[in-house]
Structure formats: C-alpha cells, structure tokens
Amino acid sequence: MAKESGFGYTSLVRDCYRSGGYVFARRAGSAGEGKETCRVARLASNENPRPPSPRAVEMGCRALREGNRYPDERTGDLVEALREYHGPYHFVTGVGMDGVIETVIRTLVCPGERVAVSTPTFSFYGLAAIAQGAEVVNIPRNSDFSVDTTSFIRGAKDAKLSFLCTPNNPTGNVTSLEDVEEILTSISGMLFLDNAYVEFCDTDYRPLMKKHENLVLGRTFSKAFSLAGLRIGYAFVPEWLVSCYMRAATPFALNSVSAAAAIGALGDREHVPETVARVRDLRKKVIEECRYPVFPSGANFVMVDVSPLTGREMADRLLEHGVLVRSCESFPGLGPHYIRVSIGEEWENALFLDVINAL
Numbered sequence: 001m002a003k004e005s006g007f008g009y010t011s012l013v014r015d016c017y018r019s020g021g022y023v024f025a026r027r028a029g030s031a032g033e034g035k036e037t038c039r040v041a042r043l044a045s046n047e048n049p050r051p052p053s054p055r056a057v058e059m060g061c062r063a064l065r066e067g068n069r070y071p072d073e074r075t076g077d078l079v080e081a082l083r084e085y086h087g088p089y090h091f092v093t094g095v096g097m098d099g100v101i102e103t104v105i106r107t108l109v110c111p112g113e114r115v116a117v118s119t120p121t122f123s124f125y126g127l128a129a130i131a132q133g134a135e136v137v138n139i140p141r142n143s144d145f146s147v148d149t150t151s152f153i154r155g156a157k158d159a160k161l162s163f164l165c166t167p168n169n170p171t172g173n174v175t176s177l178e179d180v181e182e183i184l185t186s187i188s189g190m191l192f193l194d195n196a197y198v199e200f201c202d203t204d205y206r207p208l209m210k211k212h213e214n215l216v217l218g219r220t221f222s223k224a225f226s227l228a229g230l231r232i233g234y235a236f237v238p239e240w241l242v243s244c245y246m247r248a249a250t251p252f253a254l255n256s257v258s259a260a261a262a263i264g265a266l267g268d269r270e271h272v273p274e275t276v277a278r279v280r281d282l283r284k285k286v287i288e289e290c291r292y293p294v295f296p297s298g299a300n301f302v303m304v305d306v307s308p309l310t311g312r313e314m315a316d317r318l319l320e321h322g323v324l325v326r327s328c329e330s331f332p333g334l335g336p337h338y339i340r341v342s343i344g345e346e347w348e349n350a351l352f353l354d355v356i357n358a359l
C-alpha cells in the first residue's frame with residue numbers, strides 16, 4: 001500500500017493510502033492501523049473517474065518501449081490525429097493546457113504589457129502572466145457569473161492577450177457564441193478561450209476559428225479524455241501563430257508516451273461520448289438532490305453556495321466523512337461561501353449528497 005501525499009489536509013486526515021484503485025484515509029487522532037479508515041470520494045480536481053481508453057493505454061505502452069529516443073519536437077503525429085478528429089485546423093501542443101497557456105503568454109506578451117482576465121475564474125492565467133512580467137487586469141463578471149461583454153471589451157481594450165474560460169471554472173456557466181464573437185470583433189488583442197470542459201456542454205466554439213485571426217481555443221486531455229496524469233494539452237490557433245509558438249516553446253516538451261496515448265485516445269470514438277452522457281445524467285441528479293443552491297453547469301463539476309458556512313468550513317466537514325471537494329475561497333473575486341464539486345462515480349456523488357444533505 002503506497003502512502004498518498006499531496007492532499008494537504010493533515011489537520012483532519014492523518015494519512016492516506018491507495019489500494020485497489022481507491023484512496024483511503026485514516027482519521028487524525030485514530031491510533032490503530034486500519035481503524036477509522038474510509039474510502040475517499042475524490043471530487044476536488046474535476047478528473048474523469050473512468051480509467052483511460054484501452055487504446056490510449058496500449059499506444060502509450062508501445063511508445064514507452066522506444067523511450068530511448070527523443071520525441072518528435074513538432075508532435076506531428078498527434079497534430080495529424082487532431083486534424084483527423086476535428087478537421088483541417090492548425091494546432092499547437094504542450095504539457096497540459098497549463099503548458100500551452102504558459103507558452104502562449106511567452107509567445108505573445110512582453111514584460112509590462114497587459115493581460116486581461118474575466119474573473120472569478122481559473123487562477124493560472126493570472127499567475128502565469130505575472131511570472132512573465134505582464135500587468136494583469138481582472139474584469140469582474142456579473143453577479144450571476146455571466147460575462148458582461150461591454151465591460152469585458154472595455155477592460156480588454158489595451159490588452160495584448162485576454163483570457164475567458166467557458167464553461168467557466170469554478171462557476172460552471174457557459175458563455176454564448178454570440179457573446180464570444182462580439183468580444184472577438186471588438187478587441188484588438190488576442191483572446192484565449194479556455195475550453196477545458198467544452199465536451200460537457202452544448203456549445204461548439206470551433207467554427208469561430210474559421211472567421212477570426214485573434215482567437216486561440218485551449219483544449220486538454222485531462223478531463224473528458226481521462227488522461228490528467230499524462231499532462232497533454234493543445235490549442236486551435238491561427239496559422240500565423242504556429243511558428244512563433246514553436247520558437248517560444250521548450251524543446252521536446254510533450255513526451256512520446258503522452259503523445260502516443262493522446263493519439264490512442266482520439267482513436268477511441270466511444271470513450272468521450274460515454275463519459276459525457278454519464279456526467280450529464282449524474283450532474284442532473286446532483287443538482288436536483290442537493291439541498292444547497294447549485295449553479296447551472298456545462299462542465300463535469302458544479303459550484304454550490306454553502307452559505308452561511310464558508311467554503312473551507314464545508315470542505316473540512318465533508319472531508320471528515322471522506323468526501324474531498326474544492327473550497328473556492330482561493331478564487332479571487334468570488335467570495336467565501338462556495339465549494340466546487342466534481343461529478344464522480346455514482347457512489348462518490350451519493351456519498352457527497354448524503355453528507356451535505358445531513359449537515
């Protein structure tokens with residue numbers, strides 16, 4: 001049994017260990033080995049609880065046997081597979097979408113230039129931009145977390161690069177194609193549209209790539225494709241951006257095992273639709289059965305208003321019962337009363353509902 005680290009909840013859970021594909025936790029204060037343990041519902045990171053497609057596993061294993069060789073720097077086979085999957089677009093790849101975001105910022109933004117971020121949202125945009133010496137401008141969303149296009153356009157006016165996440169992490173809401181298009185035609189800089197959860201919603205932003213030269217669509221294999229551990233991200237980019245991106249990118253960033261697994265995953269036309277159908281079903285159930293207000297979501301997670309408790313307090317109480325969720329207190333501009341809960345396996349969602357509804 002391997003010890004599990006990295007949860008950072010040492011005040012409540014003494015230690016965690018992995019067994020039979022599950023994580024178990026021992027309560028703080030419980031002395032005996034194996035006593036007071038519980039199976040942990042992992043609903044904090046928006047992962048896909050299903051294992052990767054067997055095709056991804058097989059291709060990854062095969063590539064591992066040739067691990068003595070450097071990978072193809074341009075990840076040509078993966079780009080080819082992406083074209084087969086999506087159509088004749090231009091792509092760049094990276095170490096997770098986080099890696100793509102970092103490289104896009106390095107490609108486009110000089111120190112002192114402005115980066116605009118529609119908040120509250122995923123905090124990595126701001127962090128990566130600051131690391132690059134950019135000046136970050138946060139543009140608040142409306143109180144229902146929809147994007148106020150007028151204020152977004154005003155705030156993004158002098159920005160070299162702007163970030164908009166849809167479906168948005170952590171609020172879950174989807175920005176309409178019309179609103180994105182209005183933004184694209186009104187700003188002078190680039191727009192990075194983060195589509196990490198796009199498979200779980202009804203909106204397809206890809207057609208915008210055909211009409212706009214200032215759009216980057218970020219995608220990941222970490223969520224719907226069940227490959228979070230392999231760190232594979234990519235983006236739809238305008239053609240002119242490909243060579244600039246390649247110059248700014250770390251050489252050989254994406255390893256050959258991950259690239260091969262991604263190709264295998266794209267070749268499995270059932271894994272994602274099955275995942276999406278399952279998530280939509282279970283998401284509906286969680287929204288209907290939770291006693292606290294749950295926000296509408298186009299993603300594989302929901303945000304819950306846990307007032308009068310704070311997100312931290314609720315997350316700690318849930319963890320005492322073996323349910324790991326994300327307190328949203330660290331998302332700037334959101335306020336203290338929210339948690340984000342991934343749609344997990346059926347038993348995980350049921351445990352979450354049992355515990356929160358009994359509080």
Ligand SMILES: *Cc1c(COP(=O)(O)O)cnc(C)c1O
Nearest residue numbers: 096097098122169196220222233
């Ligand atoms: C998970 C996530 C990503 C990136 O995931 P990677 O694992 O780095 O590919 C990007 N944006 C948002 C909003 C996410 O939630």
